[in-house]
Amino acid sequence: MIMFWLGRRFALAVAAVLLLVGAGLAAAAEHAAVTIGDFAFKQGTITVKRGTTVTWTNKDDEPHTVVSEADPKLWKSPPLDTDDSFSFTFNEAGTFKYFCSVHPRMRGTVVVE
């Protein structure tokens, strides 16, 4: 019985620690958003910290893509129809240019510090 009680208390303590760690990780993972509208990346250049996940959301009535300009390409979204989103996490510092492969005059930049 005592053994059981201890075990239960230990399990609760582990769970509490895990929760705290989880909350800490969530706080560390940064997010940034880019809206696509009127055939443009509305936040044309954004500056983010390493580890940031950038999410692009298409608010146009026309499909768009988000494709890295680097060779080889670092990422390539599927076609994003109206209200579709695509995310990419930037783990390295640098300047990352991208464009819409359907409307290649649409371009944007993510600067990762």
Place this chain on the structure above:
Amino acid sequence: MSDDTSKPGVSRRRAMSCMMWGSAGVLWTVAGGVPRPFELTGEAQAATTKDFSFAQISDTHIGFKGAVNPEPGATLKEALARAGGAKPAFLVHTGDVSHLSKPEEFDAAAELMKGAGLETYYIPGEHDTIGDDGKLFFERFGRAKGTGGWYSFDQGGVHFVALVNVVGLKAGGMGTLGAEQREWLERDLKHKSASTPIVVLAHMPLWSVYPEWGWGTDDAAPALAYVKRFGSVTVLNGHIHQVIQKVEGHVTLRTAYSTAYAQPAPGQGPGPGPLKVPTEKLRSYLGVRRVELIHGKPAALHDATLEG
């Protein structure tokens, strides 16, 4: 609405052209005051030349779900009925068959197109090549062997060239043909007589209609240089969901209606998204084209909307 070659610009060109017989075997035409010879190939040409018409449809965007036309399949059916009514020899589809390059969109489009019961020649639009450079599109609709999807064919003495200017688009650019395709075009046309009527198909306009919206092709000029020596050249484009024409010497370039939705006039509004029109007006913005090829005459282009 219907417009044809009786448009002011074209009828003026017609009025200014007259024909006179020159030395044996050479027919001289005077267009815009500049005489130039047509080579005559006599009986050989007569044997392969016959008058015919074909229909152009474009930008069917199967898979589009926007409020302006939630049923592009229904308007495509209407367009095919209209196009087929004039008993064309065949159909050409100048791209954006699908909206998102999805297999199910291509399947639905192929099924609808089959309903027309007409031989159909396709080229892709940029909506047909998203993510896979047109692999799925070419599997279903391609005719090319050993090239990047471009091809040519002959019908009734007319030479047709079907180009691909929507693959490998470069950031910051417009449509592109690329060096390999341009070299192919030069070779393809090299041995054709200057009197062979030429019809060029390409999705994005082969002239800069409105570069700010990407409505053009970066290397159109060097490609068109190869067709300039021909007496009659008709360039049929899609992409901009409206009819705009440019005439350059003997080269007539004209964009086409969509069968799905309209786009704004160049520069009108923030971007080239679907034009919001009342449902009851939609069909006056959609349409098909009939192209008449009558021996010895410039190609006659007749655009008709789905209204009425």
